[in-house]
Amino acid sequence: MSANIKPRTTRKIKVGTLTLGGDSPIAVQSMTATRTQDLQATARQIEILEKAGADIIRIAVDSKEDVEALKILRKGSKAIFSVDLQENYRLAPIVAPYVNKIRYNPGHLWHLDKDKTIKEKVEFIVNAAREHELAIRIGVNCGSVDPDYKARYPEDSIEAMVRSAVDHCAMMDELGFENYCVSLKDSDSSKVIEGNKRFSELRPDVPLHLGVTEAGMPPEGIIKTRIAFEQLIPAGIGDTIRVSLTVPDDDKGQEIDVGRSILDDIENGRFRSVPENFLEGLNIIACPSCSRVENGKFVDLAQDVRRMTEYAEKYKITIAVMGCRVNGPGETDDADLGLWCGPAHVNLKKKTETVGAFGYDEILGKLKEELDKLIEDRYGAKEPSIS
Template sequence: MEERTLPRNPTRAVKIGTVTIGDGNRIAVQSMTATHTKNIDATIEQINALVNAGADVVRVAVDSTKDAEALAEISRQVTANLAVDLQENYRLAEVIAPHVAKLRYNPGHLYHHEREKPWQEKVEYLANVAVENDCAMRVGVNCGSVDPAMKEKYDPQDSISPMLESAIAHCELLDSLNFTRYCVSLKDSDPQKVIEVNTRFAEQRPDIPLHLGVTEAGMPPDGIIKTRIAFEQLISKGIGDTIRVSLTLPNPRKPEEIDAGRQILEDIAAGRVRTVVDFGTETLNIISCPSCSRVENEAFIDLAQQVKEMTTYAQEYDITIAVMGCRVNGPGETDDADLGLWCGPNHVNLKKGPEAIGAYPYDEILPRLREELDIIIEQKSSAPVS
């Protein structure tokens, strides 16, 4: 396989169903379903399409007991190595684990349920469930949903240190529980931050397999370029055992994510790498999350494209606009953007940095967004040059 020509960190092996990552095994490629999990037939169709495109692992989101019941039936009808996204209710793990190969949890999300209980106790519960059901686990750390105790320790401008410390702390706890069948992901929408945080983690814990991705990379081709920048820098240094290219796509089956990931790996192995490593610097940056089963209104995907088209006049300005598709990623992961949109069933919530401006119907949000964008452009244009 093409990945054998690449340098690889000496990470330990982690078995995920029929696939083993780490320990020199080929780099696995993942994607995530965009259907509502309760729609069993559509989800099965999408999983099979992703597997046929070459997906080694397919992730499914589960937010409720109805989703969990649907997943049980889905797992009986597919051969894919399924990973489950636990989201905010970690207690669903015991219901879901018998039907999947891997459990993924976010350290930041552990605080949304049973807040009085220490996170260490919750992680121990998850590790026990994983052992009892022969599951691997992923500690998924995201820039917009970090352990609040870690975040408070650092300057608000430093988003990397809280992520890194949180990941290291969770790894140390899992190791102390004699649970080592896990990998880690540290994701940001900025490819430079993805490079830095994963490099720092790999220096401290070179034994732990890393899942790489640029979260909210956005629409092709920009989303692929951002992801390629991060992957080229990391994989060329031996960092990375499994990857996902997260794209905002109208195609509900999303094989493009798999195709893009495999093409990037082939190019890196063949030495076909780009020299540009500062994509998005001093220019308008549109970030948008991948279309997944948590999206509450499919109009989100069209809106992301409309935002990109409407804002072309602002390309020369260093402004970030985030378009998020659900209540899970929306509130926190728009905080660092100049302007943020997170989409609900009937309204789009508009933010300026961490401050909420208001909620607007889908057919009214673009003019309102443009008003706020013009204000920012005017402020930047009139600001004195330092």
């Protein structure tokens, strides 16, 4: 253990042949960004991540067709697979034989099978994991917290996230299942830091998966992630990490490279200074893409948004660019302007208000109109027309 890192107090869990927690090395993982049923593209992503040295590769499933694709992908790889159940917890038993870990989001359990309790749904997942000797990750995101917890903590989104995670841990404990870890994520580095610190005080025994979700494009996305990791890992918080960057599919290995570079810097006491005025102006949030993305133009759109908005960099405004309808609507609510992408249209929002749905060829113009209105209303400034 490096002298720069406080010893971790978490228990050890098993994910396939990998051990997480305690004094085990901090694992680095990532997620495929392609549609799971696109076997050629997803197999290519798995290959890229394996070559980059990923300890765990996460793949999303949301249908029985996705599970069938996963069966084929499993035959072609010996990598440690984690599966993201998305919004369909019922898939747990049929996907379990082909993976080493199941990730579910507590915020996605409430709307299915409302005649069942949340604990009954958790037990359903646990039974599948137990039968196949899998690990479970309780993955809580600030942007998709269970509505009950939002209602309980309307003024403190961090506490809503932490309490949801703590209560789901209690369910695991009551069910006699110990092979689990937790993640508490947000696109705001400060919320990630505070949330994980609060949780680790309440449950110092539970291994933690760290990440800044929707960190965005390099270099800003790397800086946001580094800010969180440099605060948490030296404090002994964090057993596995994910760097979430909005990059082209063939560059996905960059997430692993960046993660290992940050860990190496922390181990050796190299802490990078944050650029002056970082995030005091325009802040662009973008998700790292995954199998839920229904139009490959999403990553290009995120890059185009950054280029188009360069003229507004001095204004403290947040723009979110999200790739799917699962997390997009909720996780753009806090942004001044939010885009979430469908197959043929991009939905434009102002905070929680929907402006409209526009084609990929017209969304940039509509976004600029709303951005210029916002700048004028908030700052009394009128920007010149940008072609």
